Structures are given as C-alpha cells and as structure tokens.
Amino acid sequence: MSTLSLKEFSNDSFFVGETPAKQKVIFGEGITSSVGHHASLLGNHALLVSDKGIQAAGHVEKVQRIIEDSGTKVTVYVESIENPTESSVAKCVAVAKKSKIDLIIGLGGGSSMDTAKGCNFLLTNGGKMEDFWGIDKAKFPLLPLIAIPTTAGTGSECQSFALISQDETHVKMACGDPKALPAITLLDPELTLSQPSSVTACTGIDALAHALESAVTSKRCELSFRHAKIAFQLLNQSLPSVFDDPNNISARGGALLGASHAGAAIEQSMLGAAHSMANPLTAKYGTVHGIAVGLSLPWVMKFNSEDSKCQKIYADLARTVGLAESHSSDSEGSAILINRVEELLEIANLTTLKNDLGFEETAISELAGAASKQWTACFNPRKIEAEDFKFLYQQLFQFCIKGLSFEGGVV
Numbered sequence: 346m347s348t349l350s351l352k353e354f355s356n357d358s359f360f361v362g363e364t365p366a367k368q369k370v371i372f373g374e375g376i377t378s379s380v381g382h383h384a385s386l387l388g389n390h391a392l393l394v395s396d397k398g399i400q401a402a403g404h405v406e407k408v409q410r411i412i413e414d415s416g417t418k419v420t421v422y423v424e425s426i427e428n429p430t431e432s433s434v435a436k437c438v439a440v441a442k443k444s445k446i447d448l449i450i451g452l453g454g455g456s457s458m459d460t461a462k463g464c465n466f467l468l469t470n471g472g473k474m475e476d477f478w479g480i481d482k483a484k485f486p487l488l489p490l491i492a493i494p495t496t497a498g499t500g501s502e503c504q505s506f507a508l509i510s511q512d513e514t515h516v517k518m519a520c521g522d523p524k525a526l527p528a529i530t531l532l533d534p535e536l537t538l539s540q541p542s543s544v545t546a547c548t549g550i551d552a553l554a555h556a557l558e559s560a561v562t563s564k565r566c567e568l569s570f571r572h573a574k575i576a577f578q579l580l581n582q583s584l585p586s587v588f589d590d591p592n593n594i595s596a597r598g599g600a601l602l603g604a605s606h607a608g609a610a611i612e613q614s615m616l617g618a619a620h621s622m623a624n625p626l627t628a629k630y631g632t633v634h635g636i637a638v639g640l641s642l643p644w645v646m647k648f649n650s651e652d653s654k655c656q657k658i659y660a661d662l663a664r665t666v667g668l669a670e671s672h673s674s675d676s677e678g679s680a681i682l683i684n685r686v687e688e689l690l691e692i693a694n695l696t697t698l699k700n701d702l703g704f705e706e707t708a709i710s711e712l713a714g715a716a717s718k719q720w721t722a723c724f725n726p727r728k729i730e731a732e733d734f735k736f737l738y739q740q741l742f743q744f745c746i747k748g749l750s751f752e753g754g755v756v
Contacts, residue, residue, distance in 0.1 A: 381415030388448025455499030462507035498548025500608020547635025555607035569614035579603030
C-alpha cells in the first residue's frame with residue numbers, strides 16, 4: 346500500500362461531511378507557536394493544566410511564554426495525575442477559582458486533558474464530578490478549552506468526555522457533554538518526541554484499540570466509521586516506524602493524527618469490551634491502561650468476530666490497508682486483522698510486559714463482574730455478559746501467566 350499523505354486527513358480535511366465542524370483541529374510541526382494567537386481570541390486569563398513530567402520536558406514553560414507574549418495572563422497548574430480522581434480534580438478547581446480564569450488550556454496526555462475538562466465542569470456548573478457522569482449533564486456553558494496533546498494515544502483532544510475515577514471505588518466515570526469539547530486542538534508532532542519509549546508504546550496501542558473498537562460498536566455511524574477507518578490506516582502505517590525510530594517526526598505525526606481521528610470516532614460511537622476488561626485491571630491492580638487494553642484487544646476481537654457484521658468490518662479494514670486480498674473471505678480478512686494487532690503488540694514489546702497485568706486466577710470472577718458493569722460493555726457489537734468476560738479473562742490469564750501464545754500454544 347502506498348504511503349498516506351497526512352494532508353489528506355488534517356486541518357480542513359479533518360472533519361468532512363460534519364457541518365459545521367464542532368471544533369477546529371490544526372495539525373503541523375511547530376504549530377504550538379500559534380497557541381498565543383488562539384488564546385488571545387478566547388480569553389484574558391488562562392489556566393494551563395499539565396503535569397510534572399511535561400513540565401520537566403520543558404513544554405509547560407514554552408507554552409506559557411508563548412501565551413504570555415500574546416498578552417494573555419497564565420496561571421500554571423502541573424499537579425495532574427495519571428488516572429485523575431475526584432479529589433485531584435478538586436485541587437485544580439481550587440486553583441482556577443482563586444485565579445479567576447476565563448480560559449483553560451490542557452497540555453499533555455489524556456490525564457491532563459481529563460483534569461482540564463473535569464475542572465471546567467465543576468468551575469462553571471458547581472456540584473461534584475458524579476453529577477456529570479453520563480452525557481449532557483452540564484446545565485450552564487463551560488469555558489473555552491484549547492487542547493495540546495503531547496502523546497499520541499487517548500484522543501481526548503477530540504472528545505467531550507472526561508474520565509475521572511471515584512476516590513473510594515476507583516470506578517472510572519465517563520463525564521461527557523458537547524459543551525466540554527475543545528474549541529481548538531493543536532496537533533504538534535514535535536511535542537511527542539519527548540515521550541519515553543514505554544509511553545510511546547502504551548499510548549500507541551491504546552490509540553489502535555480506540556480505532557478498532559469505535560469502528561464496530563453498536564453506536565457506529567457513517568461519520569464515526571470514517572474517523573475510525575482513517576485512524577486505523579494512519580496507525581497501522583505509522584506505529585511500526587515510531588516503535589523502531591522514535592525520532593521519526595513524520596511517523597510521529599501520523600500516529601498523533603491517527604490517535605486524534607480515533608478520538609473523534611469515540612465521540613460519536615463510544616468503545617467496547619476491550620476497554621471494559623482493561624478498566625477493572627487498572628482499578629484493582631494499577632495496571633497501565635495501554636498494557637491492559639492492548640493485551641485484551643485480540644481476545645475481544647476474536648469474540649466479536651463471531652458476529653457476521655463485525656467480522657465484515659474487520660475484514661474490510663484489513664483489505665483497506667492491503668493486509669488482506671480484495672477477494673478474501675470475511676473470515677480470512679478478520680483473522681488477518683487480528684493477527685496484525687498481535688503483530689503490533691509484539692513490535693511495541695507489550696507482550697514482554699504481560700506479567701505487569703498482575704492479576705490472580707482467583708480474581709477472574711470479580712473482574713468479570715466489574716467488566717460487565719462498565720459503560721463501554723453496552724456498546725460492544727456482540728452482546729457480552731459476565732460469563733463471557735470470565736471466559737475472556739481466563740484466556741488472557743493463560744496467555745499472561747502460563748506462557749501461552751495468542752493462538753493458545755506455548756511460547
């Protein structure tokens with residue numbers, strides 16, 4: 346298959362057929378330099394939400410300087426944590442209230458974006474995060490938000506959802522509202538060069554899972570599938586190059602753009618059972634999300650491929666990128682796509698981290714029960730219940746703990 350041109354899927358071509366576009370997505374190397382201009386048009390005092398790692402990489406200081414040079418005041422908050430909680434968001438809100446800001450800028454990965462959105466909900470609407478659990482719960486307008494991702498993974502920069510964990514139960518609450526969608530998203534592949542290789546692997550595989558799950562959910566539609574298909578095309582092409590050469594800026598750009606298209610797909614079609622399996626592992630064991638969802642994905646895809654409509658979509662995706670022949674059967678094409686996912690997991694070295702899942706066989710029933718209650722399970726293309734999750738976790742356990750391959754053989 347020929348190399349894809351990123352221009353085909355970025356800037357004015359990002360949203361095609363979606364009129365009017367709900368947000369402005371601007372892609373390009375060094376595009377971060379334009380944040381001051383955009384900030385000056387949206388507010389007078391910005392809260393820059395990020396984390397310590399992004400600050401250490403120098404990105405916070407750089408963005409702060411650009412914004413201040415445009416005449417916009419900046420308050421910096423760098424206490425975002427991985428898998429933000431109710432209490433961590435509350436700390437951000439306290440800073441925002443004290444500073445009397447009128448614009449929020451999220452700089453970083455999904456956790457910084459979620460913290461920024463969570464802060465926006467509470468600052469403008471009051472209450473607690475649980476009040477916004479679900480869709481369209483905000484009664485009042487939110488502040489404008491500029492999103493600047495430094496990872497190619499969550500796609501949160503193109504979503505209106507904030508994922509915030511409950512303090513006591515660690516259950517992730519998906520809080521979504523069209524008013525929370527970023528007004529401006531700046532996609533600068535240069536910012537992703539500072540990612541450690543482990544973060545690059547986990548976020549890249551997370552983006553792949555987003556593309557493949559959003560492509561087949563029960564809520565899928567023509568527009569969501571367009572984004573999911575583009576996301577898979579870009580990620581399938583870019584991720585091997587990124588994993589092999591982290592300094593390949595073109596590949597970094599493809600992965601970043603692919604992750605954002607996957608995020609735009611999620612906005613309309615949601616996710617499926619691989620994320621339902623991953624979240625309880627993260628909640629109970631602190632498993633890195635990208636590892637949990639990545640290693641769950643092949644098993645869920647095999648489960649879903651028993652559905653003929655889902656199998657056809659998988660096969661069509663495989664044909665689109667040249668993995669499967671045009672005349673191949675849906676069964677063959679679907680199997681080829683799943684094999685490609687397994688191959689990408691190997692290239693990302695995630696299979697070497699399988700013991701990091703850390704769960705015991707005795708916990709499978711508990712995990713299955715928790716997975717079946719996940720919101721994303723409702724959107725899986727094939728109906729899935731606790732007993733199905735129990736079977737899938739058993740397969741994952743055998744793979745991780747007993748040294749079996751994805752096909753079931755000993756490795």
